[in-house]
Amino acid sequence: MDNRTVIQEGHLLAVFNSVHRVMKAEDLLKKLGLQVLLIPAPRVLSTDCGLALRFCNDENNGIMQALSREQLQPVFVCRCIKAGIFETVWKSEENNIP
């Protein structure tokens, strides 16, 4: 376990590049009782002011369905394989998602 981060192995990160979208998404998911934590996207994933919602795999389906329903999909979702290393598990097909 890496003590210097709130992202542990197995955590999923939905990365957004729009502050308004990520805030709406956080609000929506929390109102639905889904466990998410809004955090700065790790540097390795983002070169701008990206934000990410961290969640566990158990919540994955519920979160992605809710985001899709409200058209609030992230730019991509990745899984933390080990400290500082991520694999992309979902990517938006829409190039114009902010």
Add this chain to the structure above:
Amino acid sequence: MNTIDCRNLACPAPVIEVKKALESQGEICVLLDDGAPRENVTRFAGNRGFMVQEEQDGDGWLLTITAGNSASVNSNQAFKPVGVVLLITSDCLGNGPDELGGLLMKNMIHSLLEAGDIPQKMIFMNSGVRLTTEGSDVIEALNKLSGMGVEVLSCGLCLDFFGIKDKLMSGKTTNMLTTVETFFSGEMVIRL
């Protein structure tokens, strides 16, 4: 001494690779790109008591990292708090919409975990105590900072005012006298 090649790796991968190599080998040479990778690895090794010798190598740099007297790659020992006190007087960062201020404050606290140095103390006052109590999104981050040696202190009077004395989830309570003494302790105080 073994040489590892960390060129063309995005941050923080070079630091992670160097950390792993130092844990297994004690001393290493590392090839790095200029800029953030070189700066981050140099700071990482320096913070852990290693000696770093830099030498330009084409477009990049060759760093020779050797053990100093107090060298240790153990992260909890290495990131010693520096003499900085963060005085957090609100649950929002800056002046502007509360929604944005709240987001910025959460981001700032999470980002402290990734920074090279950590503060000696974080003192939460006024609505800042909402950050250390039940329902806050930064409890996990504050508890990690606390585990790394940061003293997390919340104003007892403020907790009482908001009726959340029994909801404290991170750190300890403090009082105004201790806070004022901190101002004159020689540590740099940064008010947020």
